[in-house]
Amino acid sequence: MSGGKGVLGAGILVTAWAVSACAGASAPPSPSASAPTPVISSGSTSESGQPATESNPPGDIPDNQAFVAFTPPGGGFSVKIPEGWASSTAGATTTFTDKLNQVQVSTAAAATAPTATSVTANDIAAWRGQVPRFALGPVSTVTRQAGPAVLVTYQGDSAPNPVTGKVVRDAFEHYVFFHAGTRVDLTLSGPVNADKVDPWRTVTDSLRWQ
Template sequence: MIVRNQISIALAVLLMLSFGAFAPAVAQEKLVAPETNPPGDIPDNQVFVTYTSPDGFDLKVPEGWSRTVIDHGVRFFDKYDQIDATLGTASAAPTASSAKAHEITDLKTAAHAVKVTAVKDVKLAAGPAIRISYQSNSAPNPVTNKQIRLDHERFILFKNGKTVTLDLAAPAGADNVDQWQLISNSLQWR
């Protein structure tokens, strides 16, 4: 009977040890607040990395975004956020007038329900550019067929017969002003 009691006590002690009954008290871990970024907002603390294009330009893009090769360029994306950088040719630098005459027609043909809100000549770190602000519908989701409205900023830069078209897109209303400025001003010709 004594052996049985000693075994019972030993088992009880082992169970208590395994469930932490004799463990030192540990401070309660505090809950981490969930992110409150609306869909499409690039976080303010986002890390950016430099993408070196084989086509002769460098561009800072958000770290961790997916990348795929597209016709004449590259696309970076995360959910509905997207950065397209494509290379083209031109005999002269585009102007706001030439963009209104040609680029906008092409946009309306290629994209979904385009509404252009502004076309301006701007100055970027890489040189003069055309900025086209517009909205479009996203491509339909292949599973749900759902579309959302997107805001775009498209920049067209020219150098030595080449153009780089940089198109930044996010769900309408997303606050990416600072991040888009960082991305567009990071573009450098090589």
């Protein structure tokens, strides 16, 4: 009798396990057991989780830019120019360039001090012919360390890049200074919206008559 009870008990256990297994197979998976959906971050980070490296907009002049004094061959004044920029001279005009930015220094004899009215009447037409798609901005009189100056602002297209053929829209600040029969034109240009306000102020504030 004891052997029969053992067999019967084993049969009950096997049947119970089978019913339990069938019930488990037919039950739907719990929603909490499903795999989480991956989340893709839209922030400015690299795959390693570190902040992505940002690049300066074209034409930005670094905050740590150094400046050196420039005196034209005929003397009469000095002005600070960004250090390391390439230079070229044609007649009484010296041009300093670096990538997309330019500072041009010109001298001429003048009988009287220029005014906003005289510059508008006598000079702007020539500049319009030199700058593609010239667009005149405000003309005003400003004060710098060397004294008053006529400031003419305008925009125009750069020359096409010799490699890519691309053209950059430039912003111009053209300052006209005068002292003791000498007229000095400082023309600063670089891409529109580039960060160059402080460097341009450094240049135009640095003019010193000798």
